[in-house]
Amino acid sequence: xxxxxxxxxxxxxxxxxxxxxxxxxxxxxxxxxxxxxxxxxxxxxxxxxxxxxxxxxxxxxxxxxxxxxxxxxxxxxxxxxxxxxxxxxxxxxxxxxxxxxxxxxxxxxxxxxxxxxxxxxxxxxxxxxxxxxxxxxxxxxxxxxxxxxxxxxxxxxxxxxxxxxxxxxxxxxxxxxxxxxxxxxxxxxxxxxxxxxxxxxxxxxxxxxxxxxxxxxxxxxxxxxxxxxxxxxxxxxxxxxxxxxxxxxxxxxxxxxxxxxxxxxxxxxxxxxxxxxxxxxxxxxxxxxx
Ligand code: ADP
Ligand code: ZN
Numbered sequence: 173x174x175x176x177x178x179x180x181x182x183x184x185x186x187x188x189x190x191x192x193x194x195x196x197x198x199x200x201x202x203x204x205x206x207x208x209x210x211x212x213x214x215x216x217x218x219x220x221x222x223x224x225x226x227x228x229x230x231x232x233x234x235x236x237x238x239x240x241x242x243x244x245x246x247x248x249x250x251x252x253x254x255x256x257x258x259x260x261x262x263x264x265x266x267x268x269x270x271x272x273x274x275x276x277x278x279x280x281x282x283x284x285x286x287x288x289x290x291x292x293x294x295x296x297x298x299x300x301x302x303x304x305x306x307x308x309x310x311x312x313x314x315x316x317x318x319x320x321x322x323x324x325x326x327x328x329x330x331x332x333x334x335x336x337x338x339x340x341x342x343x344x345x346x347x348x349x350x351x352x353x354x355x356x357x358x359x360x361x362x363x364x365x366x367x368x369x370x371x372x373x374x375x376x377x378x379x380x381x382x383x384x385x386x387x388x389x390x391x392x393x394x395x396x397x398x399x400x401x402x403x404x405x406x407x408x409x410x411x412x413x414x415x416x417x418x419x420x421x422x423x424x425x426x427x428x429x430x431x432x433x434x435x436x437x438x439x440x441x442x443x444x445x446x447x448x449x450x451x452x453x454x455x456x457x458x459x460x461x462x
Pocket of ligand 1: 181183302364366402404
C-alpha cells in the first residue's frame with residue numbers, strides 16, 4: 173500500500189510517496205512560494221500515484237480541532253501568503269482521499285516514535301532548534317494538541333547572569349526561541365552558528381538556555397525520552413553540555429533510570445533528517461485506518 177507524505181515548511185515543501193514500513197520510495201521538493209504557485213506542483217506530484225491517504229506535517233500555527241469550522245487551516249502565520257489557508261480542504265478536494273494533519277514537530281516526533289529512537293515510548297518530546305524553536309509532545313500515547321498545539325519555543329527564560337542580549341523574538345524578546353534559535357545566535361555573535369564551531373563560550377551559553385527549557389519540560393511533561401533536532405543541533409558538542417546542565421538544574425530532585433542513563437535520554441534525531449517526512453507518512457497511514 174502506498175501513502176503520500178508532505179512536510180510543509182516555510183521555505184520548502186517536501187513531498188514523498190512511502191509505504192507502511194516507513195520506506196520512502198519517491199520524493200520531490202518545491203520552494204514554498206504562494207499557494208497558487210506551489211499547490212499545483214504538489215498536486216501534480218501526488219496525482220495518479222495510487223496513494224491511499226495523505227499525511228501533512230505542517231508549519232503553524234494550524235487548526236487541529238476537528239470540531240472547528242477552520243479545521244485543517246494554516247491560521248495566523250507570519251508567512252502571509254499562507255495565512256488562513258485551507259490546506260487540508262484543498263488537498264481533500266483535489267485528491268479525495270483521507271488526509272492526516274498535524275504540526276511539523278509532532279510529525280517529527282511521530283516519525284521517531286514509529287521508526288526511530290523513540291520506538292515504543294508513550295511519552296516523548298521532540299524539540300527542533302533551527303530558524304525557530306518548536307516542539308512536539310506525545311503524552312499517554314497521544315500527540316498533544318490541547319487548546320491549539322503546544323508552542324514550546326516561546327517559554328520564558330531566566331536570563332544568564334551578565335547576559336545583556338535583548339533577545340530575538342518579536343513577541344517576547346528573551347524567550348527560548350529569542351535566545352537560542354539560529355537567528356538569535358547570528359544576531360548576538362555577528363556570525364552564523366556554523367562559523368562559531370570553535371568558540372566555546374557560544375555553546376556554553378547556548379546549552380544553558382536549552383538545558384533550562386528541557387529541565388522545565390521534564391518537570392511538567394515527564395517524558396521518557398527527549399529528541400533534539402534542527403540545524404543548531406548539528407553542533408554535536410552541545411549534547412554533553414546540555415545533558416550536564418539539565419542534571420545540574422534538576423539538582424538531584426528526580427531519581428529515575430532514564431536520568432541515570434542521560435546519554436540515552438537526551439538524544440539526537442535518528443532518521444537522517446527524514447523524521448518529519450516519515451512522520452507525515454505515518455499520519456497518512458493513521459488517517460487511512462480511521
Ligand atoms: P529550519 O528551522 O528553517 O527548518 P534548520 O533546522 O536547518 O532550518 O535550521 C536553520 C538554522 O540552523 C539557521 O539559523 C542556521 O544558521 C543554523 N545552523 C545550521 N547548521 C548549523 C550548524 N552546523 N551549527 C550551528 N547552527 C547551524
Ligand atoms: Zn517568543
